[in-house]
Amino acid sequence: MTIELIWQLPTAASAEQRVRRAGFGIYDHLAQIARAVELTGFDGLAISNDPAGEEPLIVAAVLLRSVRRLKLVPTITSALGSAVYVAKMAASFQRFSGGRLGWNLALGDDGLHARLDELLTVATGVWHEQGFTHKGRFFEVENGGFGGPLSGLAFPEVYLSGTAEADLVLSAARADVHLFDLEPIDALRAKAGRLRELARQRDRRLRLGLRIRTIARETAEEAESDARQLLQQGGGDRTLDRAFSPNLWQSDGPAMLVGSYEQMAERLNAYIDAGFSSLILSGAPALEEAYRIGEHVLPRIHGRAVVSRAAA
Amino acid sequence: MSIDFFWRIPTHGDHATIRKHSLNRGDWSPLDLGNQAPGLYRGEPDGFTYLDHMAEIAKAAEISGFVGGLIPSFPMTDDPWVIAPALARETKAFRFMIAFQPGFLNPVQAARMSASLQRATGGRLVYNIITGGGGPSQLWWGDSAGHDDRYGRTTEFLDVLKGVWKGAPFRHKGRFYEVEGAALPPTLAAEDIPEIYFSGSSDAALVSAAKHADYYLSWLEPFEDLRAKFARVKERTHALGRKVRCSVRLDVVARRTEEEAWNDIRKGFENVSPAARKSFAERGGDSVGAQRQAALKPHEANHYDELIVAPNLWGGFSLLRGGPTLGIVGSYEQVAERLDQLIALGADSFILAGTPHLEEAYRVGEEVLPLVRGKSAAVLQAAE
Numbered sequence: 127m128t129i130e131l132i133w134q135l136p137t138a139a140s141a142e143q144r145v146r147r148a149g150f151g152i153y154d155h156l157a158q159i160a161r162a163v164e165l166t167g168f169d170g171l172a173i174s175n176d177p178a179g180e181e182p183l184i185v186a187a188v189l190l191r192s193v194r195r196l197k198l199v200p201t202i203t204s205a206l207g208s209a210v211y212v213a214k215m216a217a218s219f220q221r222f223s224g225g226r227l228g229w230n231l232a233l234g235d236d237g238l239h240a241r242l243d244e245l246l247t248v249a250t251g252v253w254h255e256q257g258f259t260h261k262g263r264f265f266e267v268e269n270g271g272f273g274g275p276l277s278g279l280a281f282p283e284v285y286l287s288g289t290a291e292a293d294l295v296l297s298a299a300r301a302d303v304h305l306f307d308l309e310p311i312d313a314l315r316a317k318a319g320r321l322r323e324l325a326r327q328r329d330r331r332l333r334l335g336l337r338i339r340t341i342a343r344e345t346a347e348e349a350e351s352d353a354r355q356l357l358q359q360g361g362g363d364r365t366l367d368r369a370f371s372p373n374l375w376q377s378d379g380p381a382m383l384v385g386s387y388e389q390m391a392e393r394l395n396a397y398i399d400a401g402f403s404s405l406i407l408s409g410a411p412a413l414e415e416a417y418r419i420g421e422h423v424l425p426r427i428h429g430r431a432v433v434s435r436a437a438a
Numbered sequence: 439m440s441i442d443f444f445w446r447i448p449t450h451g452d453h454a455t456i457r458k459h460s461l462n463r464g465d466w467s468p469l470d471l472g473n474q475a476p477g478l479y480r481g482e483p484d485g486f487t488y489l490d491h492m493a494e495i496a497k498a499a500e501i502s503g504f505v506g507g508l509i510p511s512f513p514m515t516d517d518p519w520v521i522a523p524a525l526a527r528e529t530k531a532f533r534f535m536i537a538f539q540p541g542f543l544n545p546v547q548a549a550r551m552s553a554s555l556q557r558a559t560g561g562r563l564v565y566n567i568i569t570g571g572g573g574p575s576q577l578w579w580g581d582s583a584g585h586d587d588r589y590g591r592t593t594e595f596l597d598v599l600k601g602v603w604k605g606a607p608f609r610h611k612g613r614f615y616e617v618e619g620a621a622l623p624p625t626l627a628a629e630d631i632p633e634i635y636f637s638g639s640s641d642a643a644l645v646s647a648a649k650h651a652d653y654y655l656s657w658l659e660p661f662e663d664l665r666a667k668f669a670r671v672k673e674r675t676h677a678l679g680r681k682v683r684c685s686v687r688l689d690v691v692a693r694r695t696e697e698e699a700w701n702d703i704r705k706g707f708e709n710v711s712p713a714a715r716k717s718f719a720e721r722g723g724d725s726v727g728a729q730r731q732a733a734l735k736p737h738e739a740n741h742y743d744e745l746i747v748a749p750n751l752w753g754g755f756s757l758l759r760g761g762p763t764l765g766i767v768g769s770y771e772q773v774a775e776r777l778d779q780l781i782a783l784g785a786d787s788f789i790l791a792g793t794p795h796l797e798e799a800y801r802v803g804e805e806v807l808p809l810v811r812g813k814s815a816a817v818l819q820a821a822e
Contacts, residue, residue: 187523211542218520268577
C-alpha cells in the first residue's frame with residue numbers, strides 16, 4: 127500500500143494576513159507554502175474550496191510551475207461548468223504538469239449526486255473516446271472526444287468525500303480515493319467497511335483517505351497548550367471535550383490531532399495500519415506547521431524512513 | 439486615450455515560418471526534421487511542455503511593447519483558464535486575454551475564478567467573450583443552444599457575473615440562470631471586473647455587445663466595411679447610453695521591404711495543397727463573422743496575387759494558418775500606415791499576430807509599433 131501524504135493549503139484570511147508589504151499578495155505567500163510542502167517531503171497539496179477564499183482551480187494553476195513534484199488536488203464543485211469544459215481544463219493541466227492533477231470533487235449547491243455522477247460519465251467519455259455522444263439529464267454532447275495532444279493523458283485521480291449512504295454509493299462507483307474526516311478509529315472502521323462492501327458489489331477497489339487537522343510540537347505539553355489557546359481564540363464553548371481517543375481533541379469544530387511529534391506519528395501510523403492510505407493534513411500557520419510535520423513526523427511514518435545521504 | 443496593442447498566444451501549436459503550413463512547434467505534428475516539441479531531449483521527456491513555448495511568447499510580447507496577448511480557445515487547443523494562471527507568476531505586465539464561451543462556465547464560479555486570477559496577476563485579466571461558431575463543434579463542446587439563444591445567454595451570464603461581483607447578495611431569475619443571494623467574498627469583490635472584448639457580427643451579438651462590451655472585437659475586413667461596422671456598433675451602444683471602443687484582430691507580415699513581405703506570402707501560397715483549399719471551402723457553422731470572411735473565397739484562387747483585395751491587404755491567410763482570412767502584408771512603414779488608417783476609421787485597440795509568434799513579436803514590436811503615428815500622437819496627447 128502506497129502512503130500518500132498531502133498538505134492542505136489555506137486560501138483565505140490566514141494566508142492573507144501574512145502579507146505585510148505593498149507589491150506582494152496572497153499568491154506570493156501561497157507559493158511559499160507550496161514550496162515548503164514540497165521541500166519537506168510531502169507528496170501533494172490539497173486546495174480546499176473556502177467560500178471566503180480564492181477559487182481552487184485557479185490557485186492550483188497559478189502554483190503549477192512553482193512546484194516540480196507535488197500532486198495538486200483542488201476542490202471542484204459540480205457547479206463549476208459543463209462536464210466537457212471541466213474535463214478540458216483538466217487535460218491542459220495534465221499536459222502542463224506531467225499528470226499531477228487530482229480532482230477533489232464536491233457537490234454543488236443543488237446537492238445532487240446525480241449531477242456529479244453524470245459529470246464523471248461525460249468527463250471520462252470525452253477523455254477516453256472519440257465520437258463520444260451523450261444525452262443525459264444535465265449534460266449533452268455530440269460526437270465529442272479529445273484529440274491530438276489532448277488525448278491519451280492520464281485521467282485525474284478522483285477524490286470524493288461524505289458519510290451519507292448516497293456519498294458512499296457514489297464513491298463506490300466513481301472514486302479513486304474516498305476521504306473521511308478525522309474520528310476515532312473504531313467509528314471510521316464501520317463507515318469504511320460499508321464503503322468497501324459497496325465497492326465490492328461493483329467489483330471495484332478504492333483507497334481510503336483521511337482529513338486531519340494537526341497541532342504537532344516537540345512536547346505533548348507544548349502541543350496541548352497551543353491547542354487550548356487555539357480553541358479559546360475560536361470563541362464559543364470553552365470547555366474542551368477532551369481526549370475520547372488518544373491525542374484526538376474535539377470542541378465545536380472538526381476534530382484534530384494534538385501531540386508531540388512521536389505521538390503524532392504513532393496516531394497517523396495507527397490510521398495507516400487501519401487502511402487509510404491518503405492523509406490530507408492541515409495546520410496553522412500552514413508554512414510553519416508543514417515544516418514541523420515534514421521534518422519531525424513524516425520520517426516516522428511507516429515506510430517513510432529517512433534515507434541517509436551517502437557519505438561523499 | 440492610447441491604443442492598446444495585444445499579441446496572440448498560439449494555443450494550437452506554432453509554425454516555424456509563414457511559408458509552410460506545418461505546426462512544427464509543439465506536439466500537434468509528429469517529431470521530424472525541422473519540428474521541435476518542447477519536452478523532449480534526445481528523445482526522452484525532460485520536464486518541459488508546450489506551455490514553456492507559450493511562456494516564451496508571452497515574455498517576448500511583454501518585452502517588445504505589447505500590453506498582453508489573446509489566448510484563443512478551440513476544441514483541439516489547450517485551455518486559456520489554465521494557461522493564464524500558469525504563466526501569471528513569470529510575467530510582469532502581460533495582460534491575459536482569455537477567450538471563452540460563457541455557456542460553458544457557471545457565471546458565479548467564473549466570477550470567482552476571474553477575481554482570483556485578478557489577485558494572482560495584479561489585475562491583468564481581460565475577457566474575450568465568444569459566443570460560439572455553432573455547427574458540429576458547438577455540440578462537441580456539449581452546447582445545443584441555438585445562435586440567438588447563445589447571445590441571450592451571454593448577456594445573462596454577464597449580468598450575473600457583474601451582479602455577484604458587487605459583493606452584496608445578488609438575486610437573479612432569468613431564462614438561463616437562477617441565482618439566490620450569491621456574492622463574491624469582500625477580498626475578491628474588491629478586484630476590478632476584467633475589461634470585456636466582445637466578438638460577434640450578427641444583430642443578436644450587437645444587442646449583447648451594446649449592453650456589456652468595453653471593446654467590440656472584429657476580424658479584419660475590407661476597410662470601408664469595417665468603418666461601417668464600427669460606426670454601427672458605436673451608434674447602437676451610444677443609443678443605449680454606453681460607450682464602446684473597437685478593436686481589430688489581424689495577422690501581419692511585415693518585412694524590411696514590401697517585396698520581401700510578398701515573397702513570403704507567395705511561397706506560403708505555393709505550399710498550400712489543393713486538399714487544404716478544399717477543406718477551407720467546406721468549413722461550416724452559423725457564425726456570421728465567418729460567413730463575411732468566407733465570401734472572399736481564397737480557395738478559388740490560383741495565384742497569390744489574385745487574393746490582394748486592396749493595397750497591402752491579403753485575403754488568403756486562412757490558407758496558411760488557422761484563423762481569419764484577411765491580413766496586412768507590406769514593409770514596416772506600410773504596415774504602420776495601414777494600422778494608422780484603421781485607427782482613423784475607428785479602431786482603438788489591436789490584436790496582432792505573426793508567424794512564428796516568438797520572433798515576430800519582437801519584429802513587430804521593434805519595427806512596426808514605433809512607426810504607428812496614431813499611437814505616438816495619443817501618447818503625446820496624454821503627456822500634455
